[in-house]
Amino acid sequence: MPNIKIFDTTLRDGEQSAGVNLNLSEKIEIARQLERLNVDIIEAGFPAASKGDFISVQKIAQMVKNCSVTGLARGVISDINAAWEALKNGEEPRLHTFIATSPIHRQYKLKMSKEEVIETAVQTVKYAASKFPIVQWSAEDASRTELPYLAEIVEKVIQAGARVINIPDTVGYGTPEEYGKIFKYLREHVSSIDMVSLSTHCHDDLGMAIANSLAAVENGATQVEGTINGIGERAGNAALEEIAVALHIRKDFYTASTRLNLKEVSRTSSLVSKLTGMIVPANKAVVGRNAYAHESGIHQDGVLKEKTTYEIISPELVGFQSNSLVLGKHSGRHAFKNRLNELGLNVPDDDIKELFTAFKDLADRKKEMTDDDLVALVLEEKLSK
Ligand code: KIV
Ligand code: ZN
Numbered sequence: 001m002p003n004i005k006i007f008d009t010t011l012r013d014g015e016q017s018a019g020v021n022l023n024l025s026e027k028i029e030i031a032r033q034l035e036r037l038n039v040d041i042i043e044a045g046f047p048a049a050s051k052g053d054f055i056s057v058q059k060i061a062q063m064v065k066n067c068s069v070t071g072l073a074r075g076v077i078s079d080i081n082a083a084w085e086a087l088k089n090g091e092e093p094r095l096h097t098f099i100a101t102s103p104i105h106r107q108y109k110l111k112m113s114k115e116e117v118i119e120t121a122v123q124t125v126k127y128a129a130s131k132f133p134i135v136q137w138s139a140e141d142a143s144r145t146e147l148p149y150l151a152e153i154v155e156k157v158i159q160a161g162a163r164v165i166n167i168p169d170t171v172g173y174g175t176p177e178e179y180g181k182i183f184k185y186l187r188e189h190v191s192s193i194d195m196v197s198l199s200t201h202c203h204d205d206l207g208m209a210i211a212n213s214l215a216a217v218e219n220g221a222t223q224v225e226g227t228i229n230g231i232g233e234r235a236g237n238a239a240l241e242e243i244a245v246a247l248h249i250r251k252d253f254y255t256a257s258t259r260l261n262l263k264e265v266s267r268t269s270s271l272v273s274k275l276t277g278m279i280v281p282a283n284k285a286v287v288g289r290n291a292y293a294h295e296s297g298i299h300q301d302g303v304l305k306e307k308t309t310y311e312i313i314s315p316e317l318v319g320f321q322s323n324s325l326v327l328g329k330h331s332g333r334h335a336f337k338n339r340l341n342e343l344g345l346n347v348p349d350d351d352i353k354e355l356f357t358a359f360k361d362l363a364d365r366k367k368e369m370t371d372d373d374l375v376a377l378v379l380e381e382k383l384s385k
Pocket of ligand 2: 201
């Protein structure tokens with residue numbers, strides 16, 4: 001029974017990536033794919049931000065049937081009203097409202113005292129709960145907020161009607177140990193915490209978004225937020241496909257699971273990359289082009305004997321066709337011979353040694369050897385006899 005809900009914010013925080021601007025039909029295409037991926041919640045946008053955002057949240061809320069759709073609102077009544085208009089015809093209208101809680105945001109951005117922030121949060125959550133069946137409240141910059149104050153405001157917004165409490169590491173500042181401790185602290189110091197879903201939302205400024213999200217799960221988070229391919233503000237958000245696959249592959253370690261349809265991961269990643277124009281780095285975990293490619297001779301030999309020697313995730317699990325043994329200057333004779341056989345180029349064992357030397361000479365000059373290169377090598381070898 002899956003115990004971790006996946007909250008996808010590709011269409012909201014992900015679309016906040018610099019240079020990304022999705023139109024309505026692109027957003028609908030991504031939402032449909034997220035539904036196939038089986039995420040639990042889609043954050044479709046920020047209805048008060050623009051007319052375009054309002055319409056796309058409205059359309060997606062009406063269209064999506066297999067998961068809950070939410071929209072973002074600041075702790076401001078007009079934002080909540082706009083979100084209600086956009087979401088009210090959905091299967092399960094859900095609001096995501098937030099206010100910053102850290103000293104730095106209170107002082108410089110909001111210019112509000114601790115008490116004023118609590119008052120605003122409580123009033124807006126009460127108002128939202130009078131309209132929406134489910135209200136999620138986020139403490140923006142939670143990871144830089146004083147813990148006793150964070151516990152106090154969380155307790156009060158739960159009493160005001162929040163059903164999901166999100167603890168964002170808004171600027172990607174936390175370390176796994178510190179961030180995990182916030183969840184433990186809230187579980188121990190907020191008396192009504194078991195009444196709500198406790199959510200993690202991490203940014204990747206220091207490259208720790210995945211580790212921080214998993215630390216939150218270990219310390220009692222029951223919802224994980226992130227985006228496909230980790231796109232998002234600045235260095236991005238936690239990549240959902242990485243979290244879901246980590247929980248799946250290391251189920252011996254994490255006693256947590258999601259309901260994601262992992263076979264749809266590669267298709268979702270390609271679609272998001274294509275429509276946002278944000279290229280997936282070749283070495284990216286889980287969905288990078290090289291994630292299942294083996295180049296060195298030692299690795300290729302191992303994988304040919306037994307895949308699990310160097311492959312902890314099978315590419316088929318996440319919807320890729322198969323692994324690939326990339327032939328290059330580090331490749332060994334075993335992989336070379338294997339590829340020749342796959343291409344139907346049956347070279348007698350006596351000739352392999354010489355051919356392999358020619359292959360290595362050419363591979364030294366080229367980055368990657370193609371099948372055409374191999375055919376040419378075999379033909380040359382035959383002609384020279
Ligand atoms: O990173 C953040 O704090 C956010 C909030 C709006 C939840 O995206
Ligand atoms: Zn965010």
